[in-house]
Amino acid sequence: MAIEQTARPAAQRPARPRQRREREEELLVWPDLLFPEFICAVLFTITFILLSVFIDAPLLNRANPDITPNPSKAPWYFLNLQELLLHMDKAWAGVILPTIAIIGLIMVPYLDRDTEGRGVWFGTKNAVKIFGFGAIYASAINILLILFDAGKFEAITRWVPGLQPIRETQLDGSEVLVNKGLLSVKDFEGRFAWPEDLRNIPVPFNQQVCDIYFKDLHLWCNFHLNLPGIMSGQVIPLSLIFGFTVAMIYTVFMLGWLRTRRDLMLVLFTGFFFTFLVLTVTGSFFRGPGQELVPPWGIVVDEG
Amino acid sequence: MAVEQPGRPRNTRERFQILGDLIYDKMFHNFVWQSIFRSGYPNTPRNQMLAVATNVFLHLHPTRIHRTHVKITHTYCLGGLTFFMFLMLTVTGVLLMFYYVPSVDRAYNDIQAIQTDVRFGQLMRNVHRWTAHGMVIFVFLHMFRVFYTGAYKAPREFNWVVGVILLVLTLLLSFTGYLLPWDQLALWAITVGHGIGGSAPYLGDETQLVLFGGFEIGQNALIRFYTLHVLALPLAAAIFMAVHFWRIRRDGGMARPL
Structure with missing residues (x-):
């Protein structure tokens, strides 16, 4: 008698809306897509022509290799x-980090294989939260690191042992030694009394293999390791990049927002995008003569 | 659509109507017009689909499209705008090429001549400059949109790869064009790029020689950048764009939720 219990007359079943067929959800490209496209094209033609009427493209003096403007800057999209x-x-x-970035971008769809959240803005459950967190985290970390490298936090690193004082010239021409903290990561190389041997470590086959096989490659021709230089130029910055990235993923994971690979990609891409943005904006608007950190109104280009 | 001649017009409005119909008929129903456009305005769904499917410029579109994709907030038209910037850059770029000679001695004077002597020259240069910046911005925004709508997911993985290649090509196009005015801005911006290229591990000197034609920015760099800018890179970009657009169709249109 199970059938009698489960099967109810059609009239008693709750009415469900009929699922619409695929074809019914579709619109005609002419006119529903072509006309917005056309209007978009017209609008932007007008916008750019108006822009061009009112603002002229810059043209400075003729190129002169003997006169270096200060600061000289790359095009804005390379200022990062x-x-x-x-x-x-x-x-x-x-070279290496941009290459890694491009390879990483190419690999995104091959790492994130599930189809969750496809075709919808911020399609996964926590996508908006992850985006917000990633944006704030990456911007804050980058701004703090840039400020650190501009020597803004030197006061809190004065306790570091072994740090050599800085020689500062007074107004009357006399020199005094000033006790200062780390002014940038590069200070790690220059401000400590490293034994000279550490700056000049010969590599096996130095000068020999080069003459025989690798004449045209610059590998091992005159290769000396500068350990403090490697530490300040490569190990510390790369560890910071790697460490902060891992910390970001770990935080999102501990917050319970990281459920799928799509979420992981969201964290990484958001972090990358906002790092890119902060570096570009800093390079464009906050770097004055000598690439000093200055406010936007303080940038004065010395034409040389 | 033959115009049906009524009797005498009763009022002015009808007179104008008859006149309008007559002009329309003479303009569009003659053998010259119909040799160009085989049929009239497509005012039935069937004819509208045929118009899209059979027109060489429109046939990269499908004939029908899902309701959600027409919403402006789904794509903000960013990919289309990037392509449109490319078209505007091609048109203005061709016009600028008429007057520009890529020689260290002439380049700067030519740009000055474009700005002062050529009719609408300054406007063409401005449009070229601003749309170039626009294209870089739109290509970034387009990538942003595609990522956050999850549109790179299967089966569209490879089209994302093509997109990343197009992003790099766009940056290179803009970068190579930056040197051409041969002013201080151009020279020193490219010098910064030259320095970055030279810092490539083990291949720094080779990179500088291949890309810039020497260890300083001079005639060799200018002619290389010019050739890349007006010929090689646009050609490559056009080929990748064709693949990019065609793959949208082949991969089943724009990405949609399951």
Whole structure:
């Protein structure tokens, strides 16, 4: 008699809306897509022509290799790299990290294989929270690190043992030694009394292999390890990048927001995007002569 | 659609109506117009689909599209705008090429001549400059949109890869164009890039030689950047764009929730 108990007459079943067929959900491209596209094109043509009528493209003096403007800056979309160059080894900042970033971007869809949240803005359950956290975290960390490298926090690192005082020239020309904390990560290389041997460690086959095999490659031709330099230019900055990234993922995980690989990608991409943004904005608006950290109104370009 | 001739017009309004119909008929129902446009305005769903499917410029679109994709907040039209910037850059770029000679001696004077002697030259240069910045911004925003809508997920993985390549090509296009005015801004911006290229581990000198044609920015760098900027990179970008757009169709249109 189980059938009698479960099967109810159709009239008693709760009315469910009929699922609409795929075709019924579709609109015609002409006119529903083409017209917005056309209007968009017209609007932006007008916008850019108006912009061009009122603001002229810059043209400075003829290029002169003998006169260096200060500061000289790359195009704005590369100012993030130029900013990064100030803080670490140039090979890492200028070439290796960007390459890793591009490879990382390419790998995103191959790491995040599940289809959760496809085609919807912030499709997973915690996506908005992760985005907000990642944006604030990455911006804050980057701003703090930039401020640290500009020597803003030197007062709290004066206790560090072994730090050499700085020679400062007074107004009357006399020199005094001033006890200062770490002015930047680069101080790690220059401000400690490292034994000279550590700055100049020969590498096996130095000068020999080069002459025989690797004449045209610059590997091992005249290769000396500068341990303090490697520490301040490569080990510390890279550890910071890696450490803060792991800390960000770990925090999101401990908050219970990290459920899928999509969430992991959201953390990483948001962190990357806002790091990129902060570095670009800093490089564009906060770097004056000598790449000093200055407010936007303090940037004066010395034409040389 | 032959115009049906009524009797005598009763009032002015009807007179204008007849006149309008007559002009419409003469303009669009003659053998010259119809040799270009085979059919009239597509005012039935069937004809609208045919118009999209058979037109060479429109046929990258599907004939129908899901309701949610037409909403402006789904895409903000960013990919389309990037492509549109590319088209505007091509048009203004061709016009600028008429007057520009990529030689260290002439380049700067040519830019000055474009700005002062050529009719609408300054406007063309401005449009080229601002749309170039616009294209870089839109390509970043487009990537932002595609990521946060999860549109890179299967089966669209490879189209994301093509997109990343297009992002790099856009940056290179903009960067190579930056040197061409041969002013202080151009020279020293590219010098910074030259320094970054030279810092490549083990291949620094080679990178500088290949990309910039020497260890300082001079005629070699200018002609290389010019050739890349007007020929090689736009061609590469156009090919990748064709693949990019075609794959949207092949991968089943824009990404949708399951």
